[in-house]
Amino acid sequence: MPDVTLSRREAKDLTRRRLLASALRILDTEGEAGLSTGNVCRNAGVAQSTFYVHFRNMQDLLRALGEEASRKTGPVVRDARRRSSEAPHDPERLRAAFRVPLEKMCGHPEFFRLSVRARHDPASPLGESARRRSAEIRAQMVEDLVAAGLPADTPQQERRLEMVADGINALTETMAMGHLEGRYPDLEEAIDVLASFLSGIRGQLLADRRPEKGRPDT
Amino acid sequence: MPDVTLSRREAKDLTRRRLLASALRILDTEGEAGLSTGNVCRNAGVAQSTFYVHFRNMQDLLRALGEEASRKTGPVVRDARRRSSEAPHDPERLRAAFRVPLEKMCGHPEFFRLSVRARHDPASPLGESARRRSAEIRAQMVEDLVAAGLPADTPQQERRLEMVADGINALTETMAMGHLEGRYPDLEEAIDVLASFLSGIRGQLLADRRPEKGRPDT
DNA sequence: CAATTCACCGATAGTACTATCGGTGAACTC
DNA sequence: GAGTTCACCGATAGTACTATCGGTGAATTG
Numbered sequence: 001m002p003d004v005t006l007s008r009r010e011a012k013d014l015t016r017r018r019l020l021a022s023a024l025r026i027l028d029t030e031g032e033a034g035l036s037t038g039n040v041c042r043n044a045g046v047a048q049s050t051f052y053v054h055f056r057n058m059q060d061l062l063r064a065l066g067e068e069a070s071r072k073t074g075p076v077v078r079d080a081r082r083r084s085s086e087a088p089h090d091p092e093r094l095r096a097a098f099r100v101p102l103e104k105m106c107g108h109p110e111f112f113r114l115s116v117r118a119r120h121d122p123a124s125p126l127g128e129s130a131r132r133r134s135a136e137i138r139a140q141m142v143e144d145l146v147a148a149g150l151p152a153d154t155p156q157q158e159r160r161l162e163m164v165a166d167g168i169n170a171l172t173e174t175m176a177m178g179h180l181e182g183r184y185p186d187l188e189e190a191i192d193v194l195a196s197f198l199s200g201i202r203g204q205l206l207a208d209r210r211p212e213k214g215r216p217d218t
Numbered sequence: 219m220p221d222v223t224l225s226r227r228e229a230k231d232l233t234r235r236r237l238l239a240s241a242l243r244i245l246d247t248e249g250e251a252g253l254s255t256g257n258v259c260r261n262a263g264v265a266q267s268t269f270y271v272h273f274r275n276m277q278d279l280l281r282a283l284g285e286e287a288s289r290k291t292g293p294v295v296r297d298a299r300r301r302s303s304e305a306p307h308d309p310e311r312l313r314a315a316f317r318v319p320l321e322k323m324c325g326h327p328e329f330f331r332l333s334v335r336a337r338h339d340p341a342s343p344l345g346e347s348a349r350r351r352s353a354e355i356r357a358q359m360v361e362d363l364v365a366a367g368l369p370a371d372t373p374q375q376e377r378r379l380e381m382v383a384d385g386i387n388a389l390t391e392t393m394a395m396g397h398l399e400g401r402y403p404d405l406e407e408a409i410d411v412l413a414s415f416l417s418g419i420r421g422q423l424l425a426d427r428r429p430e431k432g433r434p435d436t
Numbered sequence: 437c438a439a440t441t442c443a444c445c446g447a448t449a450g451t452a453c454t455a456t457c458g459g460t461g462a463a464c465t466c
Numbered sequence: 467g468a469g470t471t472c473a474c475c476g477a478t479a480g481t482a483c484t485a486t487c488g489g490t491g492a493a494t495t496g
Binding site: 006007008011036037038039048049051052057058 | 482483484485486487492493494
Binding site: 008046 | 446
C-alpha cells in the first residue's frame, strides 16, 4: 500500500487543485472583487505565500481555471450541436443542442459565470485566453451552421453567420442566466424560445438565398 | 451680468459633473482597473479628498453614472423602439430601433462593458443598480412587443415574451461587442442580423398563435 | 543512512488606495 | 460689513494586497 502517505507530487497537485477550487468558490460567492491571493489561500487552508508555489500571479491562476472549464464542457456541447446539424429537421436533436449547453451552464454556475464575465471583460486577467476560446467556439458553431445548410457563399454571408453564431451563444447564456436567477423556472420553456430564435433566423437566412421571391422580412 | 463668478451651488455642481465626466473618461481609456478616487480627482483637476464632498464612495459615483446614462439614453432608445412597434411592418423603423441602442453602446464602450459585466458579478459596485435597470428595460421591451402584436394571453406566453425581450437585449449587446472588437466593421450589417432575428422570432410566435396549422418550427 | 530536494510556512518590504480631519478663503446671510 | 457657511485643500492614519526571502521538515535519492 503505497498510498498511506501522499507522494510529494501528489500532495502538490492536490494543493493546486484546492487553490483552483477555492478561487472558483470565491468567484461564485464574492465575485471578482473578492479574489485575492490571501483570500484564495485562506479558503484553501494554506499560507498566502504558498500561492506563488503554484502560480506566477492571479492572472496565471485564472487562465488555468478558464482552460479547465473549457476542457470539461467544450467537447460535450460541440457533440450535441453536431448531432443536430446532421439532422437539421429533427426538432428533438435541435432541442438537445440547446439543452446540453444550458444544463452544463446551470449545473456549474461558477464555471459559467466566470466565462461570461471573461467574455465581456477583455481587459481582465483572463482576457487573452478567454477571447481565444470564444473565437474557437464561434468558429465551430459557424461550421455547424454551414453543415446545417445555411448559406456561406460570399464574405458577407460568412460574416453574417459569425454574427448569428455569436447571437445564438449570447441567447443561450441569457436563458441560462434567467434560469439561474429564478425568472425562468422551466428550462424546457427556455429551450422552446431558443429553438424558435434559431428556426426564425434560419428561415430568414434561407429566404435570403432565393431573393427572387421578393422582400421576405416583413 | 451676474455670471462673472459662479455661485457656490453652481460651482459645486460643476465640480460634480467634472468628476462624473472624469470617471467616464477613465473607464473609456484605462478601463475599470484605473478607476480610483485619486485618479478620478486628478483627471478632474481637484484634490483627492474632494471626491468625498460629492460622493460617499466609488460605488456611489458609479451608481450616479449609471443613472445619468440611463436617464440620457433610456428615453431615446425607448422612443425608437416604440416608433417601430407602432409600425411593425416598416423595415426602416425596425432598423432604427436597433441602430439607436447600438450607437449608444458603442459611444462609451468601457462603460457599456462595465454595465454588462456588473450584471454577472454578484459583488460589483454597479451590480444592484445595473440589474434593476436591466429589469426595467426588459419590462419596457415586453410592453413594446405586446404593442407590436405579439401574443401575451397566457402566463406562459408572457414569460416567453420576457425571454424574447432578454434575448433581443443580449443580441444587441453582442453585436455591439463584436463591432467594438472590430469583427463587425459595418454596423448596418449587424442591424441586418438583429432585424432578421426579430423578424424570425416574430414569425415563430405569431404562428404559435394559430396552432391549428400544425408544428411550425422546422 | 546520509545527503539532497522542495512544498510549505511566517515574516515583511513595498505599493496602492480609502476615508477622515482640521484649516482656509470666498460666497452667502442678515 | 460682520458673522456664518461650506466647497475645497493638504496631510495622514488605516487598510488591503502583492510578491519575495530565508527557514523547516518530510519526502526523495543514491
